[in-house]
Amino acid sequence: MSSIQGVSCVVLTGGESKRMGADKAYVQLAGRTLIERVLTTVTPLFDDVMISGRDKTVKINGTRFVKDRHTGRGPAIGLCAAMQEARHPYLFVIACDMPFVLPRLIKFLASNPDGYDVVMPMCGGRPEPLCALYSKACLKALAGRVENGERGLVSFIENTPELKVRRISEQELWKIDPDLRSFVDIDSSDALAEAERMMT
Numbered sequence: 001m002s003s004i005q006g007v008s009c010v011v012l013t014g015g016e017s018k019r020m021g022a023d024k025a026y027v028q029l030a031g032r033t034l035i036e037r038v039l040t041t042v043t044p045l046f047d048d049v050m051i052s053g054r055d056k057t058v059k060i061n062g063t064r065f066v067k068d069r070h071t072g073r074g075p076a077i078g079l080c081a082a083m084q085e086a087r088h089p090y091l092f093v094i095a096c097d098m099p100f101v102l103p104r105l106i107k108f109l110a111s112n113p114d115g116y117d118v119v120m121p122m123c124g125g126r127p128e129p130l131c132a133l134y135s136k137a138c139l140k141a142l143a144g145r146v147e148n149g150e151r152g153l154v155s156f157i158e159n160t161p162e163l164k165v166r167r168i169s170e171q172e173l174w175k176i177d178p179d180l181r182s183f184v185d186i187d188s189s190d191a192l193a194e195a196e197r198m199m200t
Contacts, residue, residue: 007090007110009046010066010082011038012075012130013053024097025053027192030199034186037099039063045106048087052078074151075130076142083139095130099195100181108176109133109168116166118157121173123183129153131183138163 013025013035025035035051043049049063054073066085068077075095083091092110094101109119110133119133130153141160142150150156157165173180186192 004045004092004107004110006088007046007092007133008048008050008082008086008088009042009092009094009110010050010052010078010086011035011042011063011094011096012078012082013051013096024186027097027186029099029186029192029195034099035096038094038096038101041101041103042092042094042106045103045110046092050082050085052082075153076146076151076156079134079153080139080142080146083134083136083142086136089136091134091136093130093132093134095185097186098131098182098184099186100184100198101131102177102182105131105173105176105182114166115164117163118165119168120157120165121168121183123170123173123180125170127154127157127167128183129157130185 026033029037039049043062050066051063052066052068054068066081069081079091079093090110090113092106094106109121109131113119113133113135117135117138121128121131141162142156145156157163170180181198184195184198186195
């Protein structure tokens, strides 16, 4: 039985990977792909796990693939597609290039929506929309933005005043993840080298 009830999960894989020069989902970190590492973390926590992207990627038992329905790339496209397929009223979103995300952080973000439309960490003063909780109540507004060419999630959140957003402060995050390793994203060869050093 999953430990987080009433919440679906989606792993987003549709980024362009320009800085990496290869599909980030398949990049190897200590013998395992980034997406395999993320899926290994999230699948025990949720009973509905999706992988969103343009093309089918790695899949493990208990997950399903959701194809992006709009042209172009960007997290808003993947989130919109996943919201339409999610089996639960809330959706936890995680990028495929965040292999160090801690289960206890996911549980903290996903277990207490408290009526918010978005529960989003703030790390180093910056929003972290790709490790956050969203209500399916966002779908109508998000779908409209995507139809109009919106591709980013920060701009969607900041420019949709009707959304009720809880921003989790860095001070709150330190109590759960003192080193904030959960927010390390592997988006370049330099970041990959640093992640490999972190694991030694």
